[in-house]
Each structure stands twice: as structure tokens, then as C-alpha cells.
Amino acid sequence: MRGEVSSVNPVSDSPQALYLEDLHVGQHFNSGQYHMEAERMKAFAAEFDPQPFHVDEAAAEHTILRGLAASGWHTAAATMRLLMTGGLPIAGGLIGLSAEMAWPQPTRPGDTLRVESEILEIVPSRSKPDRAVVTVRCITLNQKGEKVQVMTTKIMVFRRPSPTP
Amino acid sequence: MRGEVSSVNPVSDSPQALYLEDLHVGQHFNSGQYHMEAERMKAFAAEFDPQPFHVDEAAAEHTILRGLAASGWHTAAATMRLLMTGGLPIAGGLIGLSAEMAWPQPTRPGDTLRVESEILEIVPSRSKPDRAVVTVRCITLNQKGEKVQVMTTKIMVFRRPSPTP
Numbered sequence: 001m002r003g004e005v006s007s008v009n010p011v012s013d014s015p016q017a018l019y020l021e022d023l024h025v026g027q028h029f030n031s032g033q034y035h036m037e038a039e040r041m042k043a044f045a046a047e048f049d050p051q052p053f054h055v056d057e058a059a060a061e062h063t064i065l066r067g068l069a070a071s072g073w074h075t076a077a078a079t080m081r082l083l084m085t086g087g088l089p090i091a092g093g094l095i096g097l098s099a100e101m102a103w104p105q106p107t108r109p110g111d112t113l114r115v116e117s118e119i120l121e122i123v124p125s126r127s128k129p130d131r132a133v134v135t136v137r138c139i140t141l142n143q144k145g146e147k148v149q150v151m152t153t154k155i156m157v158f159r160r161p162s163p164t165p
Numbered sequence: 166m167r168g169e170v171s172s173v174n175p176v177s178d179s180p181q182a183l184y185l186e187d188l189h190v191g192q193h194f195n196s197g198q199y200h201m202e203a204e205r206m207k208a209f210a211a212e213f214d215p216q217p218f219h220v221d222e223a224a225a226e227h228t229i230l231r232g233l234a235a236s237g238w239h240t241a242a243a244t245m246r247l248l249m250t251g252g253l254p255i256a257g258g259l260i261g262l263s264a265e266m267a268w269p270q271p272t273r274p275g276d277t278l279r280v281e282s283e284i285l286e287i288v289p290s291r292s293k294p295d296r297a298v299v300t301v302r303c304i305t306l307n308q309k310g311e312k313v314q315v316m317t318t319k320i321m322v323f324r325r326p327s328p329t330p
Contacts, residue, residue, distance in 0.1 A: 048242035048243065048246045049242070049246065049249060050246075050249060051258040051259070053258070064257075064260060064321075071242075071245070073238065073242045073245050076238050076241065077212075077213035077236075077238045077239075078213065080214045080236070080238050081212070081213045081215075084213075084214060093217070093218070096268065097268070098265070098267035098268070099237075099264075099265070099266050099267075100263070100265045100266075101263060101264050101266075102262065102263035102264075103262070
């Protein structure tokens with residue numbers, strides 16, 4: 001696991017990171033890929049969401065999900081990782097204010113996830129002219145193109161800092 | 166970590182677990198407590214949400230969060246654990262269909278979280294008479310009573326099975 005963790009490479013501080021001026025409604029972004037391993041799925045669920053359909057293949061067969069599925073919160077966390085590692089390269093990082101989410105399909109062991117994002121709305125702050133609240137829809141897809149999570153989230157995005165005189 | 170994980174005790178299969186007939190709008194639930202440790206916060210964030218304000222105390226001081234804070238997805242996962250371990254004892258488990266969430270305050274290292282839940286709405290399925298979609302508001306509070314997460318979620322709840330004749 002350590003090796004995998006160290007491979008995370010946030011781009012929020014890179015020269016490619018985007019400021020408010022670089023964004024427009026309708027803009028699209030595509031993430032890299034994230035592989036959902038059965039063992040990590042079960043360990044995540046054992047810690048946070050210990051339900052039979054998340055932690056035990058055999059028991060999961062007889063549940064409403066008809067087989068092992070990731071906790072929705074694991075899918076959400078994996079989505080965040082994909083957004084942070086190039087999927088949504090916002091300067092200063094992804095400061096989430098709120099999120100609405102649904103899980104139309106289960107995430108299964110061995111699924112490879114990716115995220116397609118689109119900017120829906122940009123609302124500049126009235127009181128703080130250096131920032132805006134940006135609404136983004138992030139659709140998490142599996143390798144078959146099925147939607148495993150649909151999220152609409154509001155994040156805070158800052159203007160490009162003025163050069164120091 | 167293993168010892169902590171093994172202490173998770175889902176109550177969804179216990180005799181106290183609640184079926185649809187046991188629920189009513191306005192019903193309240195209180196969870197146990199969950200301690201947010203700095204090391205676990207940083208490890209969770211390193212894996213899923215590697216931003217300076219989630220992984221590095223010193224760097225976090227100079228960010229908008231003014232100190233280390235948990236990833237919102239870690240707060241969400243901890244909330245799920247609290248719901249699963251007595252906070253929302255639904256028979257058959259918590260099958261989440263959707264969630265709306267906001268994080269009004271950061272979760273800090275050392276915070277002890279708990280969840281207060283209230284049933285807002287119960288909508289029986291028209292096509293499947295054995296179940297309903299139940300809307301629940303789950304407020305996650307720290308030890309000072311500050312709201313660190315406000316979630317409204319829709320879950321599927323089943324009627325008590327009829328005894329086999």
C-alpha cells in the first residue's frame with residue numbers, strides 16, 4: 001500500500017493548475033484511472049462501513065447488491081483521489097463546500113474508475129473579490145462506461161494572485 | 166489499527182435492528198463516539214485526498230483551513246461508521262441511494278465525533294411493497310457541539326419479513 005500511496009501526485013501546485021480566470025461554464029476535464037482492488041475495498045469497509053455486501057464475498061451474494069461492492073464512501077474517496085491527481089487541477093487544491101451524490105451502480109472488485117467533470121456554474125463572491133464558488137458535476141465511470149457515482153459539488157476557487165510590485 | 170477495526174460491531178443484524186414499521190417521521194437517533202487521530206487523518210488523506218491542509222501540520226498553518234483538518238471524505242466515512250455501529254440501526258444495513266452533504270467546520274486532530282440523526286420523510290415504494298425510501302438528516306458534531314458535517318441521505322428500508330407459514 002505504501003508504494004501506491006506515494007504515487008499520488010497532486011497537481012494543484014503545478015504550473016498547469018488552474019485559477020478562476022482559467023475556468024468557464026461548460027469546461028470539461030478527464031481524470032486518470034484508479035483500480036479498485038477487492039482487498040482494499042474490504043479493508044476500507046471493515047474500518048468504516050462493515051456491511052456484509054462490502055466485506056464478505058460469500059455473504060454478499062445473498063444481499064440486494066448480489067455480490068461484493070465497494071462502500072459508496074470508498075467510491076467517493078477514490079473519486080477525490082482521481083480529481084486530486086489531475087482530474088480537476090485547481091490551483092491551491094480542491095476546497096469542497098458541499099456535495100450531492102448518488103450511486104446508480106455498485107463499484108465491483110477489479111473495476112477501473114475514471115472521472116469526467118464539467119463546470120456547471122461560477123458564482124463570484126460578493127464580499128471577497130479574490131474567489132468564487134464553482135459548481136462542478138463529477139461523473140465516476142467504470143471500465144464499461146457505467147456510472148458508479150454522480151456528484152455535484154461546490155468548491156472554492158481563487159483568482160490568480162497579482163504579481164508582487 | 167487492526168484492534169480498532171475489529172471493535173466495529175454492526176447492529177444491523179441484531180434483534181434491536183429496526184424495520185420500516187418501526188420508523189416514523191421525527192424519530193431521533195444518537196450514535197456512539199469516534200475519535201479522529203492525527204495519524205489516521207493524514208494517512209487517509211495521503212491515500213485519497215493529498216492536499217497540504219490534510220497531510221502536513223506545518224504546511225496546513227498557512228492555508229485557508231489554518232491548521233490540519235480531516236478530508237471531508239474521512240469525516241463522511243467516520244460518520245458512516247458511527248451510523249453502522251448503533252447510530253442508525255436499520256435491519257439489513259444502510260443501503261444509501263443518495264446523499265447531500267456540507268462541511269460547515271473542519272474536523273481537527275483529536276476531535277471526538279458523534280452523529281445525531283432524524284427521520285425526515287418515508288416514501289413507500291409503489292412498485293415494491295416490501296420497502297420504502299427513507300430520508301434521514303445526519304448531523305456530525307465534534308466534542309464542542311460544532312457541526313462538522315450535515316448530511317441528508319436517502320436509504321432503502323425494508324418491511325419486517327412475514328413469518329414463513
